[in-house]
Amino acid sequence: AQKEGNSSKALAALLWALGERCENGIVPQALKWAEEGEPILRISALETLGKLAEPQAMRVIIKSLGEKNNIDIQQTACRASIPVATALKKAGKTRQAIRLCSRASRHASDTELLKSIADLLITLGAEDRVANMARGSGYIADWYIAAPIPDSDALQNTECVATDGPVDTSKPVVFKGESHSWEKQSIADPLGYVELNKITNDYGNKGAYLYSEVENKKEARDVILKIGSNDHAYIWLNGELVYSFTRGRPWSPDEDQANARLKEGKNTFLVKILNLGGGWGVSLRVTDKNGRPALDNGPFFSK
Numbered sequence: 176a177q178k179e180g181n182s183s184k185a186l187a188a189l190l191w192a193l194g195e196r197c198e199n200g201i202v203p204q205a206l207k208w209a210e211e212g213e214p215i216l217r218i219s220a221l222e223t224l225g226k227l228a229e230p231q232a233m234r235v236i237i238k239s240l241g242e243k244n245n246i247d248i249q250q251t252a253c254r255a256s257i258p259v260a261t262a263l264k265k266a267g268k269t270r271q272a273i274r275l276c277s278r279a280s281r282h283a284s285d286t287e288l289l290k291s292i293a294d295l296l297i298t299l300g301a302e303d304r305v306a307n308m309a310r311g312s313g314y315i316a317d318w319y320i321a322a323p324i325p326d327s328d329a330l331q332n333t334e335c336v337a338t339d340g341p342v343d344t345s346k347p348v349v350f351k352g353e354s355h356s357w358e359k360q361s362i363a364d365p366l367g368y369v370e371l372n373k374i375t376n377d378y379g380n381k382g383a384y385l386y387s388e389v390e391n392k393k394e395a396r397d398v399i400l401k402i403g404s405n406d407h408a409y410i411w412l413n414g415e416l417v418y419s420f421t422r423g424r425p426w427s428p429d430e431d432q433a434n435a436r437l438k439e440g441k442n443t444f445l446v447k448i449l450n451l452g453g454g455w456g457v458s459l460r461v462t463d464k465n466g467r468p469a470l471d472n473g474p475f476f477s478k
Contacts, residue, residue, distance in 0.1 A: 201223065201227075202224070202227060202229050202231065205220045205223045205224050205227075205229075205232075206220075206224070206229075206231060206232065206235055207220075208220040209221050209224060209232070209235045209236075209239065210235050210238065210239075214245055214247070214248060217239070217248055218247055218248055218251045221235075221236065221239060221248070221251045221252055221255045222251060222254075222255065224236070224255055224259065225251075225254060225255030225256075225257075225258050225259060226258070228258040228259060228261060228262040229259060229262065230259060230262045230263050230266055230268065232255065232259050233259060233263065233271060233275050236252045236255055236256055236259060236275065236279075237252075237275065237278050239251070239252035240252045240253065240256075240278050240279060240281075240282050246284070249282055250282075250283070250284060250285070250288075252279070252282075253279045253282055253283045253284075253288055253292070254288060256275050256276060256278070256279035256292065257276075257279075257291055257292060257295060259275065260272040260273075260275045260276050260279075260295055260299075261295065263275065264298075264299060269299055269300070272295075272299055273296065273299050273301045273304065276292050276295055276296045276299065276301070276304070277296070277301075277304050279292050280292045280293065280296070280304075280308050280365065286366070286428075289308075289365050289366075290365060290366075292365075293305045293308060293363070293364065293365045297363055302361070302363035303361070303363075305363040305364065305365060306361045306362060306363050308365040309362060309364060309365055309366065309367040310470070311468065312365075312366075312367075312460065312468055313401075313460045313461050313462050313467075313468030313469060313470055314362075314366065314367025314458060314459065314460045315367060315387050315389065315444060315459050315460070315461065315470070316361055316362045316364075316367050317359075317360075317361050317362070317387055318359075318360050318362065318369060318385045318386065318387050319342075319344045319357040319358065319359055319360075319385070319386045319387070320357065320358050320360050320369070320371075320374065320383060320384070320385050320386075321336070321347070321348040321355040321356065321357050321358070321383065321384045321386075322355065322371055322374065322375050322377075322381065322382070322383030322384070322448075323355075323371070323375045323377040323379070323381035323382070323383060323450075324348060324350050324353070324355055324381060324382040324383060324384070325350070325351055325353065325379075325380075325381055325382075326351075326380050326381065326382070327380040327381055327382045327407070327449040327450055327451065328380065329350075329351070330350070330382040330447070330449055331407070331421075331449060334447075335348050335349060335350040335384075336348055336384050336386075336445065336447075338411045338414065338416070338445055339414040340413075340414045340443070341388070341443050342357075342386045342443070342445060344357035344386060345357075348384060357386065360374065364458075366403075366428045366458055367428075367458040367459065367460060368403070368426060368428070368456055368457075368458045369385060369456050369457050369458065370454070370456045371383050371448060371450070371455045371456045371457075372450075372453075372454045372455055372456070378450075378452065378453055378454065378455075379450070379452065380450060380451060380452055381449075381450050381455075382447065382448065382449045382450070383447070383448045383450075383455075384445065384446070384447055385444075385445070385446040385447075385448070385457065386443070386444070386445050386446075387443075387444045388441055388442065388443050388444075389437075389441075389442050389444065389461075389470055389471075390440065390441055390442075390471055391437040391438065391439055391440060391441075391442055391470075391471070392439075392471055393439065394439050395436060395437060395438045395439050396436065396437055396463075396469075397434065397435070397436050397464070398434075398435055398436065398437055398461050398462065398463060398469045399432050399433070399434060399435070399461070399462050399463070399464060399466075399469075400412075400417065400418060400432060400433045400434075400435050400459060400460070400461060401428075401429035401431070401432050401459070401460040401461075401462060402418060402420070402429070402430065402431045402432065402433065402457070402458070402459055402460075403426050403427050403428045403429060403430045403431070403457065403458045404420055404424070404426060404430075404431075404448060404456070404457045404458075405423075405424060405425055405426035405450075405453075405454055405455050405456055405457070406422070406423040406424060406448075406449060406450055406451045406455060407419075407420060407421050407422070407423075407447075407448065407449035407451075408420045408446065408447070408448055408449075408457055409446065409447040410433070410444065410445070410446050410459065411443075411444070411445040411446075412435050412436075412437075412442065412443070412444055413438060413442055413443055414443070417433050417434075417435045418431070418433040418435075423451045425454075426454070426456055426457070426458070428458055428460075429458075429460060435461075437461075437469070444459065446459065
């Protein structure tokens with residue numbers, strides 16, 4: 176690379192090799208190049224600092240996360256944040272680790288990377304930060320949940336919750352002689368996925384109701400609901416059925432969408448999920464027609 180007159184490529188290759196060998200003596204130079212070098216050198220330096228899990232790299236990683244004009248530098252910084260935050264945790268610097276992960280979560284463009292950052296935040300005891308990640312993207316992350324309710328076949332054609340307006344969550348859901356209390360849950364998943372099999376520890380042919388109230392501080396407006404479900408899903412907004420899906424499928428975020436309208440003030444969402452066996456759950460995101468989050472950042476639990 177030097178013969179070609181490209182010293183930055185040569186230095187980047189050297190950094191990569193030293194990083195592979197875990198040569199900690201390269202850290203001071205890597206910190207400098209991660210901040211001041213040519214793009215290819217900055218990327219290699221960030222990769223090396225990530226491989227070395229160097230806690231001193233926190234400042235330069237945060238700076239690189241703001242690199243709006245170079246997505247490769249920004250995403251390399253996102254990836255490096257995970258081992259560096261892990262090292263900060265081991266060093267007893269949990270607060271700094273949470274700060275670094277929270278910053279990285281705002282810029283991660285890859286779903287798997289985002290979920291890895293979220294998983295680390297959870298191990299750091301920062302579930303609230305993960306719920307905020309979901310809220311910030313327009314997902315409803317705050318629910319009252321009544322589950323598991325037997326049986327999904329019977330629930331296809333009947334309702335054991337009044338669907339025409341606000342739900343009184345102080346009263347249990349009663350079906351087939353069983354009583355199910357509403358449990359408050361803030362969902363620690365960056366894509367707002369309510370994983371009901373984990374919440375209920377039940378993988379059978381059961382059903383669930385989820386209820387949330389959200390505040391629209393603007394005038395009444397049209398929105399788009401983006402839904403992922405496993406399996407059947409029914410959604411009522413302010414007492415009106417606005418979406419239904421009645422087949423089996425694995426969950427995928429934002430797989431379907433439905434047009435809806437928020438009124439000014441309090442809006443109620445009631446969701447029914449029916450499981451056909453195995454894993455089950457739902458996610459619900461509310462956006463404007465351009466895909467921007469349409470909800471005021473929560474949490475949305477009514478007082």
